[in-house]
Amino acid sequence: MFTTEIFTSFVWNLFKIKRMQNAVLITIGDEILSGNTVDTNSNFIATELKNIGIKVSQIITISDEIETIKETLKLAFETGDLVITTGGLGPTRDDKTKKALAEFFDDEIALDEATFEHLKAYMERRGRIEILERNREQAFVPTKSTVFQNHYGTAPCMMMQQNGKLSFSLPGVPYEVKPLIKDQIIPYLKEKFNLNYISTRIVSVVGIPESILADEIEEWELALPENLALSYLPVGTRVKLRLTATGPDENVLQIQLENEIQKLFPIIGKNIIATSEDKIEKILGEILSEKKLTISTAESCTGGELSLLITSNPGSSKYFIGGIVPYATQKKIDILHVSEGIIERFTVVSEEVAREMADGCQNLFKTDISLSTTGVAGPGKGEDGKEVGLVYYTIKVKNESQTFKLYMPHLDRQDFIYFVSQKIIQDLVGILINQ
């Protein structure tokens, strides 16, 4: 016989299995629509949701207007089981999300005592004794909402429910969003729902253009199991093949992915530089750690991006000894001992200077590997009249150095620096794995 409790639990479990598959993210804020701010929250949230098997089907960025927010909530609930909004919860005038939430859910806004206490304690901790009326307003939430307290800001996160679907409304500041998602919302979703797992593997391929690659692996791709999907993501001159598997058993997915990746090796094995790590700086980190090699950088036109890229990998202090950005020509001479004669003869943006910079860098930091760049990131020409988009870079491994030239006049300053740095690390990885 069924007791109510068993029955409820049975229904809840059915609900658990059926309902939490698709999410819609809503980003509220004119600063993104106007191009003032890049939306990085959606990227973070999508990744976190993917890891627990929830697929983001849409990301919609809208302006801070009550009617627009309400219409978009309606649309989002039509396609998503889960709706996450970010933005529009600050203490200032241009924030209307809370009002829209209350109207949409046919609710009212009232002071939540627990939230107000939390807010007071938060502000006291930060040395702000006086609570402004504006801050007090932040403790007003829709009465039907469940509040997830924000430990790194003044705007609370509110959960609402409708027909078994959920919405969470978060502030827009990235470092408030991250802990709310990671420490509170993800654990909550994992506890409440039986989720379908999604596993992803990325195969990094170099030395082969996307269209030729696609031809070579066409048969393999067509033979992939139903629950696996393939995407091509070009980054610089590398192509990332992303394989995504969906299913109820995480272990099965991982075995499936490994099997399919193994089948790739007979076809394009020599072009594969990694099958587990996604980011090139992580791939490099693994190789350097394994081979017990140290590295240093001497950068001119890349301005510090190379050292930032290498050190962005946690644990990089094991192999990255140091970097230098001798921006002024005199510093290339003084610190890296690039010869003045070479600069006079070939100019500072030249193969010869790149090579001497790498030599000087290796000497300065006493490393197995050194990388150097000299070029013109633009938008103005180099002081020696060299063209925008031209760069020479040297990769020196022990006693052997190779210098490369790239000319990418169509890239703007920022893209140029990014592309060149990615390419250098890709080339280095290519050199190291073929040793």
Next chain:
Amino acid sequence: MFTTEIFTSFVWNLFKIKRMQNAVLITIGDEILSGNTVDTNSNFIATELKNIGIKVSQIITISDEIETIKETLKLAFETGDLVITTGGLGPTRDDKTKKALAEFFDDEIALDEATFEHLKAYMERRGRIEILERNREQAFVPTKSTVFQNHYGTAPCMMMQQNGKLSFSLPGVPYEVKPLIKDQIIPYLKEKFNLNYISTRIVSVVGIPESILADEIEEWELALPENLALSYLPVGTRVKLRLTATGPDENVLQIQLENEIQKLFPIIGKNIIATSEDKIEKILGEILSEKKLTISTAESCTGGELSLLITSNPGSSKYFIGGIVPYATQKKIDILHVSEGIIERFTVVSEEVAREMADGCQNLFKTDISLSTTGVAGPGKGEDGKEVGLVYYTIKVKNESQTFKLYMPHLDRQDFIYFVSQKIIQDLVGILINQ
């Protein structure tokens, strides 16, 4: 009497005035929904459109599915006069945009000879003589489309029209998107439409929290003219006030904006660090150039972000002499002459080491100003056991150095590095403008 021509021109002009105000951007690609890639195209396009007076009212990111693309196009045309799609035009299997476009516009796809010729020439220039079937497919476009040739990739940009509304479909690669927008689409729109101008000014405010700032300028804000809008954009500890003015005469808008900004000075003048430049590295660049000061950096936990930030401003070679990232402790000793005794006594993450790093940096690069950082970006603790999120930084201007401590354990590695670097430059700007 009206000739047909005059009448057509009259109607066209009416249409010019009325129709091009709102744009909807559609980003097509599973790599963004899955969190693999951050969408930077939308940010670029939104900025460019804003500059010619077209407001982006929505940005929608969707997956590479024909039905979804068609539905979203329908939705977008309901609210936007202009629809720009990016992504889904590559040579590989996961790209379905073109098919969706043709179906949506009740059209067919056919080989476009001019596009094919352009594609062949493009590939020959890049040393690829053999044209694959996949590449030839890229020259197939909807027959009703107007093609804008892509000079930096193989996928053409297609313009379609419906009831006087326009859509442009672009590939997803940022360095292909930028020139297509800037060199072709923006000039086209400017020529075809009488656009309402949008002017923006950003006032950067430091040393005052967002909620208190809002209270102090409330009266000023309420008295703003109808066609001006205000937004608050917090960045690190700085608040950017963005004033946007819309109207037919660009000069009038600029005078309006300047007037309103002048009224802010009696209220919060001492907290305003800039009223024309938006980015802190540009603000710094202006001040350094004006005061004829040079600068250098010595970074540990920020890994090169400070030097990258400073050099990201074109023309920074006039004041940025160089930077060093002495990641290994020994290099702080060898190159910057930080004393071993100090490190032993206070550990490497300490006020004293930050100060000595700034001294050593100033000596090495012979600059007026030096900046230094030593801290623990995480996720692991520092080698001396210091907590994640702790950083000491020194700002040294001529002979005076000030050392600051920050503790931000809630930030992840990347946000920590970004926040700290922004804060240091903000602090430096604060110091320099009050001198």
